[in-house]
Amino acid sequence: MKKAATLQEALPYLRRFSGEIFVIKYGGHAMGNDDLARAFAENIVLLKQVGIHPVIVHGGGPQIGAMLERLEIVSEFIDGLRITDRKTVDVVEMVLAGSINKQIVSSIQQAGGMAIGLSGKDGNLIQARKLTRSKRDPDSNIERILDLGFVGEPRHINPDIFNAIDLDSLIPVIAPIGVGKNGETYNINADSAAGAIASALGAAKLIMLTDVAGVLDKSGKLVPVLTPKDVLVMQAEGTITGGMIPKIETCLDAVKAGVGSATILDGRVENVVLLETFTEHGVGTMIRREDTLTEES
Template structure:
């Protein structure tokens, strides 16, 4: 019994410097992947967010919902087409995307946080013109003709401007914003935005101390399959050159790099399949996952 109490006391002691350091700071958390589809992990996430709030940190949650959107489209017999991992979104599809993201998913997360003792408010990027968006363009080069053609992804957008006024109008000491990544175009169009991109843009606009990206991987792994705990922009170039950072990890890393270049204190890629991973990253000395931060020293080769 004494040993167990001693361990608990040691845990609290380890957390103390971080409680002091991050009091009053904003954390933007991208919530998605397996963590959203598992009831136990969903409850733990909500409790983690509430605990952050109770110790004086201001969490802002930006969520995805790709699997849920896919399920709804399937139920409605609407086929999905993907280009480079992005869902081609026509007018009919974007209505479903908005309904699922800003409706059922958003309110489920709000409800979970409130059941855990917090006070959450659900928003989409259209509320208060929070996320002003523009159409996302992609191009693809034909290997035979070497001609590059523009791909039309429909109502898929990217953040053009984040309006922080809506946050200034809130009492962030009390409220926990939960944001669906739906943007509004200059003519009132609705755009489906990648949740990673939305979270990165919001973190940059708010000058967040941390951008936390929950994923279904442990973090960035080196060529030996070992977790890389810290990266600088220089390290990223090394790992990309080695072919270590590939596929879907590339846009996540780019989002993190953009955020730290624009003043976010650090960006961390975490394994959302680990229970209480947000607390482990925030309040322990070594943390978990991969943290990207500004700096000149290369550590990827260590």
């Protein structure tokens, strides 16, 4: 009876999302744990089986770090961003577009799906520009430009490659490597890449797997739904801080660009993608525009 009730609860969402695109950022603990990785692949295949078109954008920071260490290439960080010189960006591309990408493709295919591995350089999918950051010296109050090397941000997403792919049968798995105007390679944050791709495709959902439950209020309680106005208030209060800020900004940019909703989920929870998609209350924190709050989530 419980299984039947679960299927009944899922039915409205099966109807609503059939034929829609979900862009899912995959990374963190969910990617590093074998059991969670297997469950994730099975979740993706189930989404595909019921008519949803998942597009996966993956990270790989720990794996990149491990490979750089093996090759005795020293990494430096500024404000959490890896300085990426020419030697480092070659390793980043090798790890992201090579071993990690193909591992995810293989996992999905072992779960019964059909996946295709891509990088943002394929078909000029992610056209990038150099990421610029500045930092103000606390003593002199002089602002200086930080050179992060080959760290980029999406400038334009070319959706033509998705028109060439049969999304009815294939599951794209995308490594966040971008290409510059002169053919240079850029390492792009996976959250930023996923948000830009979701916006370009008009996705129904942007799902970001993280290592936290979602956005928490001042008392540490999960906030299930946020609007852009709510975010401004929580930022002003100092409730949203640190690494959550760029994730929230990516989600806000996506919903402002027309993505149906953007949800931050705890990737450490098994089957979290299914729980979010097919249950009445979902899990994690969903960011939506004010004018969509009366719709079903």
